[in-house]
Amino acid sequence: MAKAITANLAVTTADAQLFADDAVDETVSQFVSGTVTVGANDLTPENQALVLGQTIGADGILYAGSEDSPPYGAIGFRAKKPSGQFLYVWLLKARFKVPSESYETKGSAINFHTPSLEADFITRKLDNNWRAQYVGDESDVKAAQWFNAVPVPTEV
Numbered sequence: 594m595a596k597a598i599t600a601n602l603a604v605t606t607a608d609a610q611l612f613a614d615d616a617v618d619e620t621v622s623q624f625v626s627g628t629v630t631v632g633a634n635d636l637t638p639e640n641q642a643l644v645l646g647q648t649i650g651a652d653g654i655l656y657a658g659s660e661d662s663p664p665y666g667a668i669g670f671r672a673k674k675p676s677g678q679f680l681y682v683w684l685l686k687a688r689f690k691v692p693s694e695s696y697e698t699k700g701s702a703i704n705f706h707t708p709s710l711e712a713d714f715i716t717r718k719l720d721n722n723w724r725a726q727y728v729g730d731e732s733d734v735k736a737a738q739w740f741n742a743v744p745v746p747t748e749v
Contacts (some may be wrong), residue, residue, distance in 0.1 A: 594640050597635035598707060600670050602684075603628045625721055629668060629684055636708040644689045644710070663689050667743040668712060672732055674728065681739045685724040691724045702717040 604627040611619040638655040642648060646661040690711040693705045697704065716723045725744045729736045 594639075594644070595708075597631060597633055597670050599619055599630070599632035599709075600672070600682075601630045620670070624716065627659075627684070627723070628711060629687065629714060630711045631668065631670070631710055632707055632709045634707055636710070645691055657691065663691075669740055669743070671739070678728055678730055679736065681727045681729070681736060683743055684714040685717040685722055685725060685743065686711075687712040722746070 605625045606623050607621075609621045609624045610617050611621075626733065633700065638649055640670060644663060644666070646663040647657045647659070648654055648661075649655050665686050665688050668687045669682065671679045671681045673679055689710050692708060692710050694708075697706070714723060727735055729735070
C-alpha cells in the first residue's frame with residue numbers, strides 16, 4: 594500500500610485479581626482490543642478510498658462522506674531486530690479511522706509531512722487470534738511469503 598515509516602501499537606487488556614487468605618491468589622490479563630498508528634511515506638487517493646471506505650468519482654476526485662464505512666482488514670508489517678533478523682507481524686482484524694491532517698507553507702527549511710493512519714484492532718472470530726508474528730531472516734521461506742496471505746493457524 595505504501596512504504597512504512599513507523600508502526601506504534603497500544604494494547605488494552607482486562608485485568609483481574611482474585612484474593613484468597615488476604616493475598617492475591619490468581620491474576621488474569623486478557624486482550625480486549627488495540628490501536629495501531631502507522632506512519633507511511635504517502636497515501637494515494639486509491640489506497641485512501643480502499644482503507645477508509647471513501648469513493649473516487651468518475652471525475653477522479655476522492656470524496657469523503659459522513660456515511661463512509663471503512664472495511665475490516667489485516668495489517669502486515671515487519672521491523673528489523675538488532676540481531677539482523679526481522680519481526681514479521683500481522684494484526685488480524687483492524688479498521689482504519691479517518692486521519693487528522695496538517696499542512697504548512699514552504700519555509701526556509703525542508704519539512705516532510707507524511708500521513709499517519711490510526712486503526713483499532715480486535716480479535717478475529719475465525720480463531721480468536723488478534724496477532725500473528727514470526728521472527729526470521731529475509732531468506733526464510735516463511736518470511737519470503739509473509740505478505741502473500743494473512744496467516745491462519747495450522748494443526749501441529
